[in-house]
Amino acid sequence: MDRFSPTGRGTATTGGALSRRSLLRGAALGVGAAAFAPLVTACGGKGTPTGAAAKTVTFGSNAAVPQPKGAYETLFAAAGKATGLTVKPNWVDHNTFQQNISTYLQGNPDDVFNWFAGERMQFFAGQGLVSNVDDVWSSIGGNYTDAMKAQSKGADGHYYLVPFDYYPWAVFYSKSLWKSKGYQAPTTWDQYVALAKKMKGDGLIPIAFTDKDGWPAMGTFDYLNMRMNGFDFHIDLMRKGDKWNTPQVKAVFDQWRELIPYYSPGFLGLTWQDGAQQLLNGKAGMMVIGLDQIGTIFTGDKADDLAFFPFPEVNPTYGQQAVEAPIDGFMVSKSPKNQPGATKLLKYLGTAKAQQLWLGTNPADIATANGVDAAKYTAPQNAAVKLIASARNLSQFMDRDTRPDFADPVMLPAIQKFLNDPGDIGSILSNVDKQAKSIWSSGS
Incomplete structure (x- = not known):
């Protein structure tokens, strides 16, 4: 959503x-x-x-x-x-x-x-x-x-x-900041983490990540799951709710844990606008968000300074084939x-x-x-058209691809609990799995 x-x-x-x-x-x-x-x-x-x-x-x-x-x-x-x-x-x-x-x-x-x-x-x-x-x-x-x-x-x-x-949802950044630092867009997970380390060494917040409202983190989960387990697995997980307590989903959170040291300090107390301002003001290097959000912050003469790259590949089998496009x-x-x-x-x-x-x-x-006359689009809009057109599969975002009585009441707090204490994910997924089975079995 x-x-x-x-x-x-x-x-x-x-x-x-x-x-x-x-x-x-x-x-x-x-x-x-x-x-x-x-x-x-x-x-x-x-x-x-x-x-x-x-x-x-x-x-x-x-x-x-x-x-x-x-x-x-x-x-x-x-x-x-x-x-x-x-x-x-x-x-x-x-x-x-x-x-x-x-x-x-x-x-x-x-x-x-x-x-x-x-x-x-x-x-x-x-x-x-x-x-x-x-x-x-x-x-x-x-x-x-x-x-x-x-x-x-x-x-x-x-x-x-x-x-x-x-x-589309993607990894957004400021072109002028990246040009001044000589950064290059990564395509793989190892390149992405290496870039985050470089940004941290340069005194930046590598990834402007904020989750006070809960929903922004869903986009990162979606991309990690699609990149690691494939689009079909992801959509089945969203629509059937029967594979949450599995090694595949546990691996997603284990992978995610690697990024947390590069997130905005105090991210659970920050709104997405706070993160967008970090990007706009040159304090942060990247942000996983939707154009629909960040495009309202990079406006006027800043509009064409906004750029993005697809969320990086994790498993070569699935590459960067899927794009989140609500x-x-x-x-x-x-x-x-x-x-x-x-x-x-x-x-x-x-x-x-x-x-x-x-x-x-x-x-x-x-x-x-x-x-629609694409000549009237901004640079980010034109890039968005190309990204979506290149996708083999399109997802709609977790809170749209799954049931409304599961996304916010169950997954939003579960992800926040993990981010607040990124230890063993086993108990969290066990609880999610039980709730999912109960919700889907109700048939309502």
């Missing part, structure tokens, strides 16, 4: 403090729950609206931060002119939105809402909490590749998501108040024109629709 994190795709991301993932997890039970209240009381009720209601579409947004909120406001204004609709957004921070999504969808949700591809989409489609959008796809299908179409379907073959933007998009609630309006809005949002407009004020992602 996401989203992935425009400033959060910050505190708001599943969060960002106002980043893509963040009111802190604890806040979701207190202040966060209160902040989510407007969503829970949003208007629903399927029917054929008349009068002003027929021209209003309510929109549950997880973007209550300066950006991408500003980009969405620009987008909604343009959508109004193009469709004759009034989009009424219900702004909620990303973390609170994600942690309360089940309650939201079972209450009175908005007509349309932000959500993610992968298991997160499949989960709610399977529970019957969302509407299929086949009628939208009959109009926008020609705008998307077959791969993007596949990411938008439920297990029943119906479409449930209109993809809007996506972005897809964000829109879904329709089970009983929208304005079904025709929701369909009309999504037909507009599924176009290159709409996505280009949004990216013009939020250059931290890349468009999902065909036909």
Whole structure:
């Protein structure tokens, strides 16, 4: 998960403090729950609206931060002119939105809402909490590749998501800093560790790693698992939950332990924005993060100073074939108040024109629709397109590839426990395995 994190795709991301993932997890039970209240009381009720209601579409947004909120406001204004609709957004921070999504969808949700591809989409489609959008796809299908179409379907073959933007996770750095130090991008694990040692010797924080909000570390786990055990093993682990207490997964944590001495001091008390500032200010050399997050920090004349390389190879069998590339998009609630309006809005949002407009004020992602003018992309955006195009497999991020009742409640604290005391991982994985088997066996 996401989203992935425009400033959060910050505190708001599943969060960002106002980043893509963040009111802190604890806040979701207190202040966060209160902040989510407007969503829970949003208007629903399927029917054929008349009068002003027929021209209003309510929109549950997880973007209550300066950006991408500003980009969405620009987008909604343009959508109004193009469709004759009034989009009424219900702004909620990303973390609170994600942690309360089940309650939201079972209450009175908005007509349309932000959500993610992968298991997160499949989960709610399977529970019957969302509407299929086949009628939208009959109009926008020609705008998307077959791969993007596949990411938008439920297990029943119906479409449930209109993809809007996506972005890669990689190892980001400042080009100007690297040029001044003469650093070269590593491709293998040994080269990566050697570079971290060199950076530490140069007085830098080698890897700007921060995990106060829990989710950023998931990206490192995903890459290590895919690099060591392969994409198929990783996806099976995420979707079936039956191999957590195995030598393969234990090896991932053993490998990870080698990086911890090169992480930001006090990383469990730092947000991803803190780490991004370390990178921006030349205090850190590298950061494993998504373009969706870091792209909101390297802006203006700093935008093209941002560069990245793929997470290094660990096992030559799998090389660097897999890329973490979360897809964000829109879904329709089970009983929208304005079904025709929701369909009309999504037909507009599924176009290159709409996505280009949004990216013009939020250059931290890349468009999902065909036909966007890549000449208007920043250097990091163009590099992101090439990285994703070169991938043999795409993952969606742990909190999107696995069940929502497993990712945050089980894996987030388990990884933080390991990072806080990186000793024997055996007891942690034994506990994760027991919880996973219980969750999957419940069948819910």
